[in-house]
Amino acid sequence: MAGFTTLQTSERPVIVMDNGSGYTKMGFAGNAAPNFVIPTAISLATSMRKAAGPASCSDDCNILIGEEAVSQHAHSVHYPIRHGVVKSWDHMERFWQQSIHRYLRVDSEDHNIILTEPPMNPPENRETAAEIMFETFNVPGLCIGVQAVLSLYAAFAAAEKGAKARKSSLTGCVIDIGDGCTHIIPVSDGYVIASAIKSIPIAGRDVTTFVQQLLRERKEPVPVEMSSDVARGIKETLCYTGSDVVKEFAKHDTEPGKHSKVYNFKDPRSGAERSCNVRHEAFLAPEVFFRPDFISDEYTTPLPQLVDRVIQSCPIDTRRDLYGNIVLSGGSTMFKNFGRRLQHDLQKIVATRQPPGGSPVEVRVAGAQHFGVWFGGSVLGMMPQFGSMCCSRAEYQERGFRSSVVANDGAN
Ligand SMILES: Nc1ncnc2c1ncn2[C@@H]1O[C@H](COP(=O)(O)OP(=O)(O)OP(=O)(O)O)[C@@H](O)[C@H]1O
Ligand SMILES: [Mg+2]
Missing domain, CATH: 3.30.420.40 (ATPase, nucleotide binding domain)
Structure with missing residues (x-):
């Protein structure tokens, strides 16, 4: 019988995989930063989408994930996680397969893995994740950490x-x-x-949409097909939180030349350099968390x-x-x-x-x-007591998935 506190593991580094609604952060425990941060997006070639059977290695060439999926097959791209929760397990499984084999370039049978989950994740989602990890990827051990707890780590x-x-x-x-x-x-x-x-x-995607809307209202010269990327770029590089929104408006309106900024971007189709002006959106974007009524009638x-x-x-x-x-x-x-x-x-x-x-x-x-949850996983994977927090394959086969003690959500 397998000991429930001892993992049958190798000394190989623990994989840390934080799959978010927008971005996946992946790498190895003990590192200060993830090896890859890519959009949690997947596209399947047409023949694959029709076949839609279980994932197999021979399918690899038909599947694109991350930026490749978004840029090359924008019309057929899938986002398997919505509002933090996995919505398509088939897509998620294929995404994991590509992440582990094509990005991290390791054999999943040799590495324990840490996955993350949002608070109040339905227990059946956790069990499905465990089933895929143990039965498809044959991982030696699995720990699923609640994202908030990992951020505290x-x-x-x-x-x-x-x-x-x-x-x-x-x-x-x-x-x-x-x-x-x-x-x-x-x-x-x-x-x-x-x-x-x-x-x-309200989260990051809504803030991007808000910036996009403000740019459109001011008739900034941004091509429609690029407006979301430009808005996100502006949000991530030029926006800041003011101490008082009234003062910020006054500041910008009395000296617009001093406070307006220019955002430069490239048109990917023509290669032409373009630019647009950034005005009130610089402080209005993050303000939506302090004044949600700016973008929502229901949530205030x-x-x-x-x-x-x-x-x-x-x-x-x-x-x-x-x-x-x-x-x-x-x-x-x-x-x-x-x-x-x-x-x-x-x-x-x-x-x-x-x-x-x-x-x-x-x-x-x-x-x-932006990768605090991932870094918490990196710290957790290096702790001496990690072995006792991880569910081993033998334990899974005997009793089913056991959540970790510390990283577990007290509710479940
Ligand atoms: N410097 C920045 N300033 C403001 N927003 C940023 C910055 N860098 C990234 N973002 C935004 O953060 C969001 C991505 O954050 P994160 O990776 O934590 O989300 P996620 O884990 O994919 O999603 P979730 O946790 O909601 O499932 C995106 O909306 C991105 O535009
Ligand atoms: Mg997240």
């Missing part, structure tokens, strides 16, 4: 450079804003406080207010630690001064309830939030 490791992450410090409130979903997830001693989690129906609660509600709904003895360790995660928290604005607005809300010296609010910005 990353933040802790970044704060204590060189030191090992300690489980006792895994208390914090993670704000994960990716491409397709936004979650506020309180974690106490490594366990997600599931009853307090809240989501916001500002992010700081929702964070406060989440923490207030947690057990009273955890609240101080949660306010004191707010961790930003996900690419859409990378706007300049985003953390500072959040800390300021949240502190103001807390101060209306508490005497001076009450719970201090601290928002931690690691600086590489």
